[in-house]
Amino acid sequence: MTDQLALPADVLANIQRRCQMSRTHGQPMSLKSSKPSASATKRHRAASSQPATDSSQPWTPQTARWCCAAARAPAAAVAVALADLGAGPRIHEIIVDDHGTWTVADRVRPGTPLSRTDPTTVNPQKLFAPLASMRDQPAPLPSMPSVLDWLRDRLEDDSLTDLRPGTSVAPLHERQAALAVLDDLVRDHVPGLCHGDASSGNIIASGNSRRMYIDPRGVAGEHVYDVAVLSIRVAQAYAGAEVVAIAADIAGVAEERLRAWVQVASAARV
Structure with missing residues (x-):
């Protein structure tokens, strides 16, 4: 912001x-x-x-x-x-x-965030492609906060206030199920490059069709989590389409793992 x-x-x-250097070099x-x-x-x-x-x-x-x-x-x-x-x-x-x-x-430029754009007018390939480039990239620092810990804190918080717009705290049974899924994901988790906050306000238009990701959270994690968050945000816009399957194909991730991350992110109200 x-x-x-x-x-x-x-x-x-x-x-x-x-x-001054910028003006000199245009x-x-x-x-x-x-x-x-x-x-x-x-x-x-x-x-x-x-x-x-x-x-x-x-x-x-x-x-x-x-x-x-x-x-x-x-x-x-x-x-x-x-x-x-x-x-x-x-x-x-x-x-x-x-x-x-x-x-x-x-x-x-124009810098218009996805939150102010009709997602149905955006090519999913252009939207998810930047996340595909993050695949198998290492975390940029040897010791970073983990998105796993951040998510676990959210799932265990009965009074969470920082919620996805239009949602309320998930029921306890939903959060407990998501915690069990998160435990499964942790077993073969390798900390890597992760934006951590791939919400529609942090994805902006560059030129006529490119999308750029700004304002990362500063955590290590999995780019599959980022794909999950974006899938949740655009799902309603693509009613009737299998958004998760489409996103998994474009981002080059396993659909089953992506669905697991979607369950966790949804319950955490990200």
């Missing part, structure tokens, strides 16, 4: 310098800020809408400082990984200070 913010002087100086930028939150559900969200460096660029002190900043901000590290895959906008700067995590990124 982009806020109206009073920037610390050192952050503002960096932004002004990078924006690359529009946008500023996103994310401030770490401490919630009962251990939700780690130093979010941003950011991208990555070109691996062909030389290793410089600037690059080293930039990578160190990403290492201190899990969400920024995920955003960098997404950008490397072309699934998110390119990042120009990551700044971590006492006020939070700040990122300078390419501005995505």
